[in-house]
Amino acid sequence: MRTLVVHESMFGNTHRVAEAIARGIAPFGEVTTLPVSQVGDADLSGYDLVIVGGPTHVHGMSRESTRRSAQEAAGQSDSTVTLEPNAASEGIREWLASLPPTHGMAVAFDTRIDAPALLTGRASKGIGKKLRHLGFDLIAESESFLVDKESCLEDGEEIRAERWGHSLAQQWGHSRRQPR
Ligand SMILES: Cc1cc2nc3c(=O)[nH]c(=O)nc-3n(C[C@H](O)[C@H](O)[C@H](O)COP(=O)(O)O)c2cc1C
Numbered sequence: 017m018r019t020l021v022v023h024e025s026m027f028g029n030t031h032r033v034a035e036a037i038a039r040g041i042a043p044f045g046e047v048t049t050l051p052v053s054q055v056g057d058a059d060l061s062g063y064d065l066v067i068v069g070g071p072t073h074v075h076g077m078s079r080e081s082t083r084r085s086a087q088e089a090a091g092q093s094d095s096t097v098t099l100e101p102n103a104a105s106e107g108i109r110e111w112l113a114s115l116p117p118t119h120g121m122a123v124a125f126d127t128r129i130d131a132p133a134l135l136t137g138r139a140s141k142g143i144g145k146k147l148r149h150l151g152f153d154l155i156a157e158s159e160s161f162l163v164d165k166e167s168c169l170e171d172g173e174e175i176r177a178e179r180w181g182h183s184l185a186q187q188w189g190h191s192r193r194q195p196r
């Protein structure tokens with residue numbers, strides 16, 4: 017099984033979640049984890065499963081303006097967050113918009129504040145929708161991993177992400193055994 021995990025991350029949480037998901041999948045085969053700025057024009061059809069995640073900004077995927085706000089927040093003297101090396105790059109929204117129609121299996125995730133999704137929104141909803149429009153079959157419901165109000169990953173979320181990755185790989189194996 018060949019898996020690609022693509023992530024966007026301003027403060028490092030979605031990056032950590034992406035690495036944890038990859039650890040959960042690793043027993044099942046080869047996993048590549050890349051920040052969205054480094055995916056370039058990789059041939060996605062070469063992967064059995066493509067997993068795409070980003071932070072929730074203003075109820076959905078980030079935009080140039082929200083990434084700028086995040087950079088400004090990180091620059092405040094009382095800031096508790098630090099910027100990822102790739103934070104200034106384009107986000108998942110722009111990358112997905114640049115992709116040609118494709119096929120294969122995919123799934124979406126996000127990070128968002130620990131509160132009801134109706135209030136916070138969730139980037140994975142838009143990511144999943146776009147993946148489907150591109151031609152991917154979504155093998156599972158999208159998932160959110162939660163941060164506190166200081167944008168710090170809640171306890172236990174990395175473990176949960178690892179287990180989620182593990183269950184995705186099992187589901188992928190199961191879907192291959194179903195008669196078509
Ligand atoms: C500009 C901005 C807007 C945000 N808007 C939301 C939001 O609408 N809903 C939410 O749950 N979290 C929101 N957040 C919190 C982010 O979801 C959180 O910082 C992110 O998940 C952390 O991921 P990262 O460390 O990978 O950047 C926002 C954060 C920023 C900087």
